[in-house]
Amino acid sequence: AQSVTxxxxxxxxxxxxxxxxxxxxxxxxxxxxxxxxxxxGQGLQLLLKYFSGDTLVQxxxxxxxEFKRSQSSFNLRKxxxxxxxxxxxxxxxxxxxxxxxxxxxxRLTVKP
Amino acid sequence: xxGVMQNPRHLVRRRGQEARLRCSPMKGxxxxxxxxxxxxxxxxxxxxxxxxNIIDESGMPKERFSAEFPKEGPSILxxxxxxxxxxxxxxxxxSFLKGRGSYxxxxxxxxRLTVT
Numbered sequence: 001a002q003s004v005t006x007x008x009x010x011x012x013x014x015x016x017x018x019x020x021x022x023x024x025x026x027x028x029x030x031x032x033x034x035x036x037x038x039x040x041g042q043g044l045q046l047l048l049k050y051f052s053g054d055t056l057v058q059x060x061x062x063x064x065x066e067f068k069r070s071q072s073s074f075n076l077r078k079x080x081x082x083x084x085x086x087x088x089x090x091x092x093x094x095x096x097x098x099x100x101x102x103x104x105x106x107r108l109t110v111k112p
Numbered sequence: 113x114x115g116v117m118q119n120p121r122h123l124v125r126r127r128g129q130e131a132r133l134r135c136s137p138m139k140g141x142x143x144x145x146x147x148x149x150x151x152x153x154x155x156x157x158x159x160x161x162x163x164x165n166i167i168d169e170s171g172m173p174k175e176r177f178s179a180e181f182p183k184e185g186p187s188i189l190x191x192x193x194x195x196x197x198x199x200x201x202x203x204x205x206x207s208f209l210k211g212r213g214s215y216x217x218x219x220x221x222x223x224r225l226t227v228t
Contacts, residue, residue, distance in 0.1 A: 006154075036219075040165040043116075043203055043219040044155075090154055100217065102147075 002027045002095045006103035013081050014111045021076040021106050023091030032094030033074040035065055038105075039087045045087075050074060061085070084109045114139065116206050116220035118188075123165045124226045125130070131191040133223045137206030144187040145217060146179055149201040161187060201225075 002063050003026045013019050025031055036044040048059025055067040065076045074091060089104040114193040117136040125131050136219035137144050146183050160168040172179065176194075181187040191198055201224045205217035 043221045044205075045219070046216065049216065100145075101157060102155040 002093055002101050004091050004093050004101055004103035006089075006091055006106050008102070008106045010107045010109070012097045012109040012111060015083050016080050019076075019078045019081045019085070019108070021089050021091075023074045023076065023103060024072050025074065025091075025093045027070065027093050027095070031074075033065075033067060034092040034094070034100065035059065035063070035074075036090045036092060036102075037061075037087045038090065044090065047076070081108075081110055083112065085108045091092070116141075116204055118193050118202075118204050118220035118223050120223060121221060122224050122226070123205070124228060125194050126228055127195055128193050129224055129228075131194050131206075133189040133191075133202050133225070135187040135189070135204030135206075135220060137204075138208070139185070139217055141208040142208035143207045143219070144181050145205045145207075146187075146189050147203045147205065149203060149222075155203060158189075191225075194225075196227045199225055199227045 005024045006024050034049045035047040037047050038044050047063050048057050048065055050057045050067045057065050063078050065074055065078060067074050086108055088105045088107050090105045092100040094100050116138055119134050123131055135144060146158040147160055148158055149155050156217045158169040159172050159179045161176045161179060164183050178190045189202060201212045201222045204220045211219045
C-alpha cells in the first residue's frame with residue numbers, strides 16, 4: 001500500500017540556520033511527490049512538486065527538495081530559515097485515481 | 113480567479129445533529145477531494161468526486177458520512193448524527209486535469225467542526 005512517512009514530528013531551528021525535513025515514501029511505481037505547508041488555522045499551500053526529470057526541484061519561498069529513488073526519499077531543504085517559515089509541513093505522494101496520501105506532518109518552530 | 117472556497121469556516125453542532133460542509137472548487141476545476149485532519153495529525157483522504165460521480169470513497173467512514181458533487185452548485189460533505197469524534201478540520205481540494213496535472217490540488221481554508 002502507498003504510504004508516506006515523516007520521521008520528525010517536531011523540529012526546532014534557529015533563524016538563519018539551514019533546514020532539512022525528511023520524507024520517505026512507499027509506492028510501487030514512479031511516484032509523484034509533493035510538499036505542502038500549512039500555517040496555523042489555514043489550508044495547505046503547495047511548495048513544490050516532483051513528477052519526473054531533474055531530481056532536484058525548486059519551489060516557492062526558497063525551498064527545494066531532492067528525489068532519491070534509491071532511498072525512497074524526498075527531503076525538503078532550505079539554506080536559511082526565516083521566522084515566517086514556522087508552520088506545519090506535509091509531504092504527499094500522488095496515487096492512482098488522481099488523489100494523494102499525506103504524511104503525518106512535521107511542525108517547524110523557528111527560534112529567534 | 114477565486115480560490116477554493118469552503119463554508120462555513122467554523123461549525124458547532126451538538127451530538128446527534130447533522131453537519132453540512134460546502135466546497136466550491138476553483139473556476140474550471142471538475143475534481144473535488146475531501147480530507148479530514150484530526151488534532152495533531154496529518155490529512156486523511158476521505159473521498160474523491162467528479163461532477164455527479166463518486167470516484168473513490170475508500171477513506172469515508174461506512175456510516176453517517178456522505179458526499180456529493182452535483183452538476184450545479186458546490187460539493188457537500190454531510191455528516192449525520194455527529195459524535196464528538198467527528199470534531200476535526202475538514203479540507204476540500206480541487207484540481208482540473210486528468211493525468212499528471214490533476215495531482216496538483218488546490219486547497220480551501222477548511223471547515224473546523226466542533227461537536228459539543
